[in-house]
Every structure is written in C-alpha cells, then in structure tokens.
Amino acid sequence: MRDPRIDAARERSIHEWQEFCRFPSVAGDLDAINAAADWLEQKLRALSDRIERIEIPEYGPVVVAYFPGISTTTLMLYNHYDVQPAGELDRWESGPFDSQIRDGAMYARGACDDKADVTSRLRALELFIEDHPEGLPYSIIYLADPCEEIGSPGLETVLRENSERLSSDAVLWESYLREDDGRPAVGFGCRGGMEISLSLNILASNQHPSYSQILRSAPLELMRAITSLVDEDGLILVPGFTESALRPDAAAKARTQELSLPGDAISLPGISPLQNFSEEELKERFIFTPSMSLSGFDLDPSVRQSIPASGSARVRFGLVPGMDPHACFDSVKSFLSTTAPDIDVELIRTMQPAFSPVDTPFAVSVLEAAANTFEAKPVIYDVMTGSGPGAFFLEHLGAPLISPTGTLRPEGNMHGYNEHGYLEDYLTHIQFTFDLLNNLEAHEFANND
Structure with missing residues (x-):
C-alpha cells in the first residue's frame, strides 16, 4: 500500500x-x-x-x-x-x-x-x-x-x-x-566490460572496384577477425579469455529460470530477437555467459563504388565476476597477433566486474x-x-x-x-x-x- x-x-x-x-x-x-x-x-x-x-x-x-x-x-x-x-x-x-x-x-x-x-x-x-x-x-x-x-x-x-x-x-x-x-x-x-578498437590500413588510397578480385579488403578482413573471436553459438573462442569466469552452482542456475526473457516489448512482428537456443539455456547465458558485441564499424564516408583503403571497428565484451579485463585484453591481442597480424588492436576502456x-x-x-x-x-x-x-x-x-x-x-x-x-x-x-x-x-x- x-x-x-x-x-x-x-x-x-x-x-x-x-x-x-x-x-x-x-x-x-x-x-x-x-x-x-x-x-x-x-x-x-x-x-x-x-x-x-x-x-x-x-x-x-x-x-x-x-x-x-x-x-x-x-x-x-x-x-x-x-x-x-x-x-x-x-x-x-x-x-x-x-x-x-x-x-x-x-x-x-x-x-x-x-x-x-x-x-x-x-x-x-x-x-x-x-x-x-x-x-x-x-x-x-x-x-x-x-x-x-x-x-x-x-x-x-x-x-x-x-x-x-x-x-x-x-x-x-x-x-x-x-x-x-x-x-x-x-x-x-x-558485469564488467572491455571495449577495444580494431583498425586495418591496407592501401595508400581507395581503389576502383575493378581491382576487387586481386586486392585485399580491409572491411572484410576486419569482419573475419571479429567473427573469429566467437563460435557459431556466440561463445568466445579466444584461448584463456573465459578461464577465470564465475561458474554458477546448482542453486544459482535454478534462480536463472525464474527470470523472464525480453519479448514483445522489444520485438518486431514475426521476428524473434532471441538467439536460437532453448529458453532454459538462454536464461542461464543471460546471467553467466561472457559476451561480445559490435559497438561500431567505420569506413571512409566518401567510399561508394570503391575498395576502402582502411577500416576500423569497436568491439565490446561483457565480463562476469572473476574475469580481469586487462588479462582478457591481453588474450584477445595475443590471439589476433597470430590470426590477423596486420590489424592494430587498442584498448579503449575497461570496467571491472x-x-x-x-x-x-x-x-x-x-x-x-x-x-x-x-x-x-x-x-x-x-x-x-x-x-x-x-x-x-x-x-x-x-x-x-x-x-x-x-x-x-x-x-x-x-x-x-x-x-x-x-x-x-x-x-x-x-x-x-x-x-x-x-x-x-x-x-x-x-x-x-
């Protein structure tokens, strides 16, 4: 009352x-x-x-x-x-x-x-x-x-x-x-957070698309590098990244099943906004799974019918207790130095969980x-x-x-x-x-x- x-x-x-x-x-x-x-x-x-x-x-x-x-x-x-x-x-x-x-x-x-x-x-x-x-x-x-x-x-x-x-x-x-x-x-x-920037410069200037069959594409390489950080289920693949993440016990897992997932309030008609997992798994992931999302992707705004000379992206990670953002950054940087060595990786900001x-x-x-x-x-x-x-x-x-x-x-x-x-x-x-x-x-x- x-x-x-x-x-x-x-x-x-x-x-x-x-x-x-x-x-x-x-x-x-x-x-x-x-x-x-x-x-x-x-x-x-x-x-x-x-x-x-x-x-x-x-x-x-x-x-x-x-x-x-x-x-x-x-x-x-x-x-x-x-x-x-x-x-x-x-x-x-x-x-x-x-x-x-x-x-x-x-x-x-x-x-x-x-x-x-x-x-x-x-x-x-x-x-x-x-x-x-x-x-x-x-x-x-x-x-x-x-x-x-x-x-x-x-x-x-x-x-x-x-x-x-x-x-x-x-x-x-x-x-x-x-x-x-x-x-x-x-x-x-x-949760904690970590945001990083990825940048790639390949060409001296933007080039005509007739060269697309022989020239590297900065945007495509950035996209491949970003998607290489997670598997097809959205789980982070970077070695060592989730090693120290909090693991829920049985009681904590049970509590996740009491919450409700976002629904009609954020949906478009006929389109589910949720990833394709069971409701039980989605609820547990919502609380205890570290995450990655794209927070920005930038190209030269003058690029239209051209091959961009460069590109940059911002990637944000959601961290759960137990994870140290600086150790997570080191893991990502080390991984990309091997898989995409031309990409420059910089730390933007961190937030400890x-x-x-x-x-x-x-x-x-x-x-x-x-x-x-x-x-x-x-x-x-x-x-x-x-x-x-x-x-x-x-x-x-x-x-x-x-x-x-x-x-x-x-x-x-x-x-x-x-x-x-x-x-x-x-x-x-x-x-x-x-x-x-x-x-x-x-x-x-x-x-x-």
Whole structure:
C-alpha cells in the first residue's frame, strides 16, 4: 500500500523528476553537468546540512550528502546524473530534454537511467527523515556520479582518497527494471566490460572496384577477425579469455529460470530477437555467459563504388565476476597477433566486474521490501546484466551492492530513442525506497556491527 503522503505530493514529485530530466547532462558536457549538480545540491540542502562536491577533473563533481544516524552503520545510495547522448533528434517524438509527459509516461533522455533514481530517492529520504525527528536509526550517504555513462573515469580515485568518510556497510545501486510480467527484478554485483578498437590500413588510397578480385579488403578482413573471436553459438573462442569466469552452482542456475526473457516489448512482428537456443539455456547465458558485441564499424564516408583503403571497428565484451579485463585484453591481442597480424588492436576502456552474494542480511531486506511494494516475488539476478563501477565500491569501501527495481520497464527504451518511464511506476519507486529504508530499520541494520 502506498503511503498517502506520496499521493498527496504526487504533482510535486513528478515535477521534480521532470525538471531534472530537462538538464542535458550528457557525460562530458561540463556546463550541463555543473548545472545539474547545482540543482541537485540545492535539493539536498533542504534535507542535509553536510553536502560536498568532489571534483573529477574534466568530468564534473561527485555530489555527496551525509545523513548521520544514531549508529555508525551506513547505507550508501549510489546514483548517477549524467546521461547518454540524445542521438538523431528527428527520431524523438518530442525533444530528448523537453521531458514531455504523454500517455502517463515521462519521455526524456535519462528519464529512468538514472534520473528517476536521483529524484525518487530524494523524496523517499524526505519521508524517512520526517518519520525520525529524533534522528535516523543508521547513517545514509547519498552519492551522485557525474560520468557513469562513460565508465566513471576518476571515480575510483575519489573513493580511494575519501574511503574513510565514504565508508559504508552496503550500497543500494542504481535501479534495475521490472520483468515483462511486472515482477520486480533485483540484481547483485554487476558485469564488467572491455571495449577495444580494431583498425586495418591496407592501401595508400581507395581503389576502383575493378581491382576487387586481386586486392585485399580491409572491411572484410576486419569482419573475419571479429567473427573469429566467437563460435557459431556466440561463445568466445579466444584461448584463456573465459578461464577465470564465475561458474554458477546448482542453486544459482535454478534462480536463472525464474527470470523472464525480453519479448514483445522489444520485438518486431514475426521476428524473434532471441538467439536460437532453448529458453532454459538462454536464461542461464543471460546471467553467466561472457559476451561480445559490435559497438561500431567505420569506413571512409566518401567510399561508394570503391575498395576502402582502411577500416576500423569497436568491439565490446561483457565480463562476469572473476574475469580481469586487462588479462582478457591481453588474450584477445595475443590471439589476433597470430590470426590477423596486420590489424592494430587498442584498448579503449575497461570496467571491472563485481560480485555480491545473494544471501546477506542486506539482500534479505531488499528482497522483502521489493516483495512488499510490488506485491510479487522478486526475480533474482545473481549478476546484474549491465556493467558499472561497482568493483570500485567493493575494493575501497568493502560494501556489497544490490540493484533494486525502479521505474524502468523493458519497453522504456533505455539508451534508445523515446526513452521513457511511467508516472505510476515512478511513484511506486518512491514507495519501494521508503519501504526498504524502513525494512532495514526493522531488521536492525543499525546493529550490523
């Protein structure tokens, strides 16, 4: 049941979400990032008298608010306030930063990833503070990252250099999504990532296609090199690449069968978007199988009826806990140096995977709160399918991290055009965070010494 104060402040809560979505805070755009940080700091000052901005050079401030409690036990709320680029504006039905409301949904870049978290948690904190006039039962740190969408460069330094005052016992990560059938999903830890560039220069200049029967083709050789990294089932073939990957036990495999696979919300009529495996295998692969995808393929745009002199591609790998991205890069580079020696291989970025167990007292509280708020048994993702800087928090703060259900649904087009979240889901998101804060108190999180 929703707290009546949430419905009473419905318009105000939705307006704050809408207002924050209007900042075009694309990662790396310092003017927009700083403007969004100013707005967030102003909102936090109404709730906390201890706010700080820890600057990441070239990327903007990490905004931190402290809410001291009666005990020293601390919960961190991790959010990020940067967003992905909008892409081609004419593919949006309304401006990506107009945050237009239509058909019961908010349409904006970053509406659910991650601005719904940023503002819904502010409202839940306000209610929790209101209910504890004598002091919070445990401490809370609210942290907002300015550059998560580009791998959080500099955040590890912030955590390492400020680990004493940012020390936490648990981290409530940015939110996950609901299943297609409406059940809440709860993710533990997170995948890592590695993106590499492959480039090949063969000719001094583009050549006429009449030479195609005797000249090498840079694009075709790049494509062959990329496809050589995986087998016909999509499993990575590079020797040593998956050697240290987390292997699920029987209980973890059983939990994968509770989740639902993407369906009608992302499909075209008559075409299945899923790979051709059994549903059981697809579900297990979804959580525990390292992955590879093509994130870009570039040719000289002037090439039409010619043989390109060169080409480049970007390849992204999804890593599971246990895998080290730098060791994975060395494996790929070594493999290609033998199979495609003319291709130059460079590392673009990495993200270390993070593992958090599913059976901690914190996990029990998150799952109970989700079941209560959403009135359905939560689906457990032993490894969150998205990547993020969670490993930094584990390494420097020692805190397990859990990503709960928020506003996003599969059809919400996260990172895509016409990204959106439903208003009713947003209000439920506020209720869930409030329920969790209370559930932690009921389970004596404050005494978790």
